[in-house]
Amino acid sequence: MSARIDKIVTxxxxxxxxxSWDVDNNVWLVGDDSEVLVIDAAHDAEAIQRAIGDRRLTAIACTHGHNDHINAAAELADRTGAPILLHPEDRVLWDMTYPDRKPDELxxxxxxxxxxxxxxxxxHTPGHAPGAVCLYAPELGALFSGDTLFQGGPGATGRSYSDFNVIIESIRDSLLSLSPDVTVHTGHGDSTSIGAEAPQLDEWIKRGH
Incomplete structure (x- = not known):
């Protein structure tokens, strides 16, 4: 039996x-009854730990280093002993939240x-952040896109360390080539699919965000 996908919102x-902006974040849990992986430990380590239950936490994977996606990672790691995983190009953002602690694995x-x-x-899908990543689970028909791809367009690129042309390239080359029926589980808001988003690429390029 393959893993299942659970979500909590923090x-x-x-x-x-x-x-600073008030946000709701999707925290994704992928696993079975005995072990689980957490994608983006946001805001509330206790709530995430409750969702994990008595399962072994194999890792805390960070889609990028913005504080709202990692600010419960250290506490969750300390509670569970699980390693924190981050792409090396997002250390510049990670260090803003955790200047005295490194991610455990890259x-x-x-x-x-x-x-x-x-x-x-x-x-690796840079653009929203230099070290942004998506996690693709072909067996589950699922993509965990962090803040790279949302229902209706790419993640925001108006702030430091982001670039619109780069995120468009990432989405076009790494994501839209996936099967149209792949479900896209986003970092905020509702899930979508590759098939629903792919036809809109030219429109996003035209509007510039």
């Missing part, structure tokens, strides 16, 4: 460039994380 603040393009017998392939 709330807090996203802070960057001197501003994510690389093409690497496969395995939980409950299910593989999740790391796709």
């Amino acid at each position: 709330s807090g603040q996203f802070k960057l460039d001197g501003g 994510l690389t393009e093409g690497e496969v994380l395995t939980v409950a017998g299910t593989g999740l392939r790391i796709l």
Whole structure:
């Protein structure tokens, strides 16, 4: 039996460039009854730990280093002993939240994380952040896109360390080539699919965000 996907929503603040915004974050759990992987430990380590239950937490994978996606990672790691995984190019953002703590392991393009017998392939998709990644689980027909791709367009690129042309290239080359029926589980808001988003690429390029 392959792994299942669970979601909890946590709330807090996203802070960057001197501003702060109230946000709701999707925290994704992929696993079975005995072990689980957490994608983006946001805001509330206790709530995430409750969702994990008595399962072994294999890792805490960060889709990128913005504070609202990692600000519960250290506490969750300390509670469970699980390693925190981050792409090296997002250390500049990570260090804003955790100046005195490094991620435990570095994510690389093409690497496969395995939980409950299910593989999740790391796709480096810079643009929203330099070290942004998506996790693709072909057996589950699922992509965990962080803030790279949402229902209706790419993630925001108006703040430091982001670039619209780069995120468009990432989405076009790494994501839209996946099967149209792949479900896209996003970092905020509702899930979508590759098939629903792919036809809109030219429109996003035209509007510039």
